[in-house]
Amino acid sequence: MRQQAWREQPGEAQQRWLQHLIKRAATTQFGRDHHFADIRTAADFRQAVPIRDYEALKPYIERVTDGQPDILWPGKPAYFAKTSGTTSGTKYIPLTAESLPNHINSARDALLCYVEETGNSAFLDKKLIFLSGSPELDQKAGIYTGRLSGIVNHHVPAYLRSNQLPSYDTNTIDDWETKLDRIIDETIDQPMSLISGIPPWVQMYFDRIQARTGKAIKDVFPDFSVFVYGGVNFEPYRARLFESISKRIDSIETYPASEGFIAYQDTQDAEGLLLLADSGIFFEFVPADEYFSENPRRLTIDEVELGKNYAVIINNNAGLWGYSLGDTVKFVSCNPHRLLVTGRIKHFISAFGEHVIGEEVEKALQYAMQQQPGTEVVEFTVAPMVSPTEGLPYHEWLIEFAQPPRDAVRFATDLNTRLAELNVYYEDLMTGAILRPLVLTPLPRGAFQQFMKSQGKLGGQNKVPRLSNDRALADGLLAIQPS
CATH class of the missing domain: 3.40.50 (Rossmann fold)
Structure with a gap:
């Protein structure tokens, strides 16, 4: 298959795409504003193009949605993929003839x-x-x-x-x-x-x-x-x-994703999804623990390391530049480059500096379920309880079970133990009597469906956030009455 060449030399494929994208968009408004004509290397590109999320790129996208040509990519998009953002309201992601x-x-x-x-x-x-x-x-x-x-x-x-x-x-x-x-x-x-x-x-x-x-x-x-x-x-x-x-x-x-097809499972026999290094996207990876710093490193595919969490940045032939996808990934193989999606860069709990991420809560849940075989989960989310009516603050796990654990107290203990093993900051906060162990709150059957329906997000491509740093989702779920 043609796939074999870029699987073996993904760095070369990525460099070809970077050069092609820069050359193709050099005369667009974005290309002129960011001096694409002077870019020769990935280092030049990083210097010229900052990391942006949708909100930061929105002034350019609004000109595209107003019908102006040659703004982010030559001509006009073939489509806008309409999606809902957590901070930006409705997002309009351009899809071009080249990106389809x-x-x-x-x-x-x-x-x-x-x-x-x-x-x-x-x-x-x-x-x-x-x-x-x-x-x-x-x-x-x-x-x-x-x-x-x-x-x-x-x-x-x-x-x-x-x-x-x-x-x-x-x-x-x-x-x-x-x-x-x-x-x-x-x-x-x-x-x-x-x-x-x-x-x-x-x-x-x-x-x-x-x-x-x-x-x-x-x-x-x-x-x-x-x-x-x-x-x-x-x-x-x-x-x-x-x-x-x-x-x-x-x-x-x-x-x-609406912004691009990132990876897929290419074998039944190995862990992870094959990163698509030759499909119209030049990828950059920011170490997740540097993402919110002033000058985070932006690594190419040749520079990533196994087992580390990275935020995904894409540059593509739909005109998204330095675009933060919002996801975090971890590479489990570099020959070929296979990854796992580990969470969302802005979906975490850090009400007390613990910075618990999606991968950690999912691993903790998986562990607790393994300790009590037969336990089945429909859906779950986790939120902080910063000011309880009594006692220390805690993390609240709201879980809808299809088959509840035989011993709910032990289940909560297993969740908490495993999370503390995965996140030393969480463990330190409990040791220092800042947090108490998590609280498990079982929800009635259908609670998540009813809540998503009440928000107009039932079905299709809508997903429940695993983690929130506030109580909006948790309180909305707790307000749902069994039907």
Whole structure:
């Protein structure tokens, strides 16, 4: 495969992309403002282009959304991917004719890698479902605008489209619960072989099928053999999802974002996702513990080290420059470069300086579940309780269980012990009597779904933040009354 060359020499592929991107955008407004014509090296680029999040890049993006050409990339975008930001409200991410192959071909290549390795191609001849956003598009300044998954839906290859479900009309339904019932109507009697989506929403699909049929998923869909997922860490959902299926199937993890398709699982036999070094993106990696400093290091793919957390910065052929994706990753292999997504750079708890991150809480949860086999988690989030009515402050873990632990007190103790092992600052705060051990708060069934519905974020590509540094999400969940 063509993939072999850049897998073996990703640094060279990345340098080629840097030079191509700079040359292509030199005459844009952004390129002129940042002296692209004078850039020769990655060091020159770092000097000329600061790291920006969406909010900082917004003055340029607003000119693009007003219809002005040649601002961030030559011409105008083909689409805007519309997504919700935690601080910026609605975000409009440009997609260009040049950047679309990154999204379309990467999804295709993930499947082709699987077929090449396993020899299993029979699933392509049966029915495939992609639980996604609506393919209906609006226009902004004459440019088609919608959810990334809806945009991609318009570019599904012909050899897959004839087998794709649900129907276009069903996919355009806005209300997630109504849409889900219609999806089940259309799929329940079909030879479904591949199911793709964010794990908690796939689980909701499975739950409703089981409620309707009383059967395990393997008996409803005997041809189901491949599960494609991304967007969240799969581990908290794995046990329950595979219990619903009731047989072993292969899975393919992907790492897509509106800003770019970053990585995918290229083998069933090794940990991590293959970073796509030759797909229109020049990557930079900032050590996570330096991200908020004045002059953080910006490393190329050749400079990263195993086992360290990095914030992902992208520069791409849609005109995103020095763009902080907001995710943190950790490399588990450098030959080839495979990574794990470890969390969000701004999703952490540091009410007392502990800086607990997503990877740590997910590992702690996984450990506690292993100590009490059979425990199943639907969803969870963690928030600080800074001013309790009595006693020391603490971290509150709000967990919705499908199958609660046999011993909730021990479960909370295991969570706390493992988190203290993973985060020395958290341990020090307890030793110093600044924090007391965490408090476990089980939530009623359906609490997360009800909360997400109340926020207009039920289904599709929406995800529950694992960590918050305030009480907004936690208090919203606690206000939900059992239905």
